[in-house]
Amino acid sequence: MKEKYIQILGLLATSLYGAFVIFLYAAEPRSLEEISTKAKSTLENAVTKGQVMTGTYEIDQAKFNDGLQAFRQDNFIASRDSFERADPEKRDPKTHFYIAYTFYRQGWGRVSNDDELFKQGLESLQRVTMLDPNFRTDDPDLQLRTPAELRNELEEGMKITADDFNPLRLVRERK
Amino acid sequence: MEETKTENEDITTATADVISADEREDLAVNKTADVMVTTVKADTTSSNQRSYLRYLALPWIFVTVALLGGLRLSAVDTSFVFLTPALLCLIFAAILLGLFFRAGLIQLDGWFADDFPILKNVANGAVLITLFAASAQLFNSLLPEQGLPFWVVGFCFFWTLWNNLFADFDTKKLLRSLGALFGLAFVVKYLVLANLTAPASESWLRGIFENPTKEAFTWALDLPRFSAGTGYIQFFAIAFYLLGLFLLPTSTRDESVRPRGR
Numbered sequence: 001m002k003e004k005y006i007q008i009l010g011l012l013a014t015s016l017y018g019a020f021v022i023f024l025y026a027a028e029p030r031s032l033e034e035i036s037t038k039a040k041s042t043l044e045n046a047v048t049k050g051q052v053m054t055g056t057y058e059i060d061q062a063k064f065n066d067g068l069q070a071f072r073q074d075n076f077i078a079s080r081d082s083f084e085r086a087d088p089e090k091r092d093p094k095t096h097f098y099i100a101y102t103f104y105r106q107g108w109g110r111v112s113n114d115d116e117l118f119k120q121g122l123e124s125l126q127r128v129t130m131l132d133p134n135f136r137t138d139d140p141d142l143q144l145r146t147p148a149e150l151r152n153e154l155e156e157g158m159k160i161t162a163d164d165f166n167p168l169r170l171v172r173e174r175k
Numbered sequence: 176m177e178e179t180k181t182e183n184e185d186i187t188t189a190t191a192d193v194i195s196a197d198e199r200e201d202l203a204v205n206k207t208a209d210v211m212v213t214t215v216k217a218d219t220t221s222s223n224q225r226s227y228l229r230y231l232a233l234p235w236i237f238v239t240v241a242l243l244g245g246l247r248l249s250a251v252d253t254s255f256v257f258l259t260p261a262l263l264c265l266i267f268a269a270i271l272l273g274l275f276f277r278a279g280l281i282q283l284d285g286w287f288a289d290d291f292p293i294l295k296n297v298a299n300g301a302v303l304i305t306l307f308a309a310s311a312q313l314f315n316s317l318l319p320e321q322g323l324p325f326w327v328v329g330f331c332f333f334w335t336l337w338n339n340l341f342a343d344f345d346t347k348k349l350l351r352s353l354g355a356l357f358g359l360a361f362v363v364k365y366l367v368l369a370n371l372t373a374p375a376s377e378s379w380l381r382g383i384f385e386n387p388t389k390e391a392f393t394w395a396l397d398l399p400r401f402s403a404g405t406g407y408i409q410f411f412a413i414a415f416y417l418l419g420l421f422l423l424p425t426s427t428r429d430e431s432v433r434p435r436g437r
Contacts, residue, residue, distance in 0.1 A: 003226045007298035010230030014238060014301050018308075021242045030254040 045088075052089050059095055060086045071098060072141070076106040093132040097150075100124035101142060104154055108174045112164075113157040121154050143175035222429060228422060230298050236419040237305035243412035244312025248402035250374065256401070260315035263329055268310035270336045272303075278344035285426020299427055306423070313416050316409045317360040322397025324368060328360060350420060357413050365406035372398040 027038035051057040067082030080102045087095040100121045107117030128135055128147045136146050144150040153175065163169070247256040275281045286299045314332065319325045335356055344352070371392040383390050392398065 001223060003222065004292070004294055006223070006226040007230050007294050010234060011298055011301055013231060014234040014305060017235065017238045018241075018305070021238060024242065025245065025257045025259055028255075028257045030249075030256075 048089055059092045076102040093128045093135045096124050096128045097137055100150060110170055115158050118154045118158050125151050233419055233422060234302055234305045236415050237309035240309035240412050240416045241312045243408055244316040246408055248404045250400035250402050253402045260311045264311045264314040267314045267332055268307055271310050272307055274339055278346055278349040280346045280349055282426045285428050309416055316412050317364060319364055320399045324396055354417055361413055365409060368398060372400055
């Protein structure tokens with residue numbers, strides 16, 4: 001075989017073997033069986049990243065619908081899980097608005113709110129604003145239609161004011 | 176005696192008579208051509224073998240060292256633990272490569288040159304990158320993972336490499352020196368420190384009662400607990416690395432290629 005073919009073969013073989021070693025150190029499989037599982041998830045991530053780079057990235061509509069269904073049934077933990085899996089690259093403002101809304105509805109209480117969940121809701125809202133500053137939801141079931149309205153509700157819910165001791169608050173409704 | 180001489184002369188005369196002068200010349204030319212073809216074939220085979228070694232075997236050896244160097248086996252369930260090299264390992268690897276160039280183990284102008292084809296320069300570069308990766312992972316293998324031993328052994332490595340950098344070495348002495356350095360570091364980490372490390376026990380209290388001294392050393396020196404199989408893996412990593420160094424040619428110019436250590 002000519003030397004240049006051996007050099008090309010050597011470069012290819014070294015690149016492949018080197019890539020495999022880098023993959024092992026990045027994925028850190030704990031056993032031989034885990035290598036294939038990790039390889040599959042790494043490949044899926046690479047495909048998603050490739051879609052983002054080429055501008056063909058789309059959320060997983062089936063998982064988004066699952067999340068929406070769980071959201072309407074007030075199953076907010078399952079809903080968030082589905083929404084997060086529907087948009088692994090965190091690039092869809094609509095999905096993240098729903099995630100923020102799940103934190104609001106789960107943390108809302110007639111007497112007091114869960115500040116921790118409200119904080120997480122605010123963090124999700126930041127991403128919505130970053131992705132689309134003019135975002136407005138088209139879901140008629142949501143009373144808070146924009147990130148600004150939802151942010152105001154979350155921030156007000158975390159403050160302690162004299163209004164919090166108003167007994168009429170017990171009859172207010174979740175939005 | 177006289178009779179034998181006469182017989183030989185007769186045979187020569189007879190041969191000379193059987194093959195004419197022209198045919199003899201043709202025979203000689205053919206024979207020379209055969210010898211030249213055989214020599215060229217032998218040269219091609221030898222050149223091919225050198226190329227296979229340089230561009231396939233050596234990178235394979237060094238990448239294997241890079242794979243094994245950071246691999247440990249957990250003491251609890253012998254699962255794989257992949258440790259990426261610390262920054263110090265990369266610095267040591269860079270110093271070590273500098274040492275190789277200074278001692279003539281690798282001649283820079285024999286690996287990269289204007290008169291080489293681009294492909295050859297790229298392929299040579301790839302081999303040296305694998306050598307760097309293997310060197311970094313070798314230090315990752317030999318340096319204790321954390322705590323005081325990491326800094327003590329790291330300092331010893333630095334001291335030795337720094338001194339060697341300014342010493343006059345030939346390649347043979349350098350290889351012996353590195354073999355001794357890596358061998359000693361292996362003994363310190365995988366025999367001495369590994370034997371001071373307490374085995375993983377079900378509870379902290381039970382560990383103290385069963386192995387009080389080892390538990391004290393493990394706690395004081397912050398020693399990680401790995402399975403005994405780790406030492407075997409690292410032994411082969413070091414052996415492969417030294418084998419790779421032995422096989423590494425000083426130059427890729429064919430006329431100056433000579434096996435290491437001779």
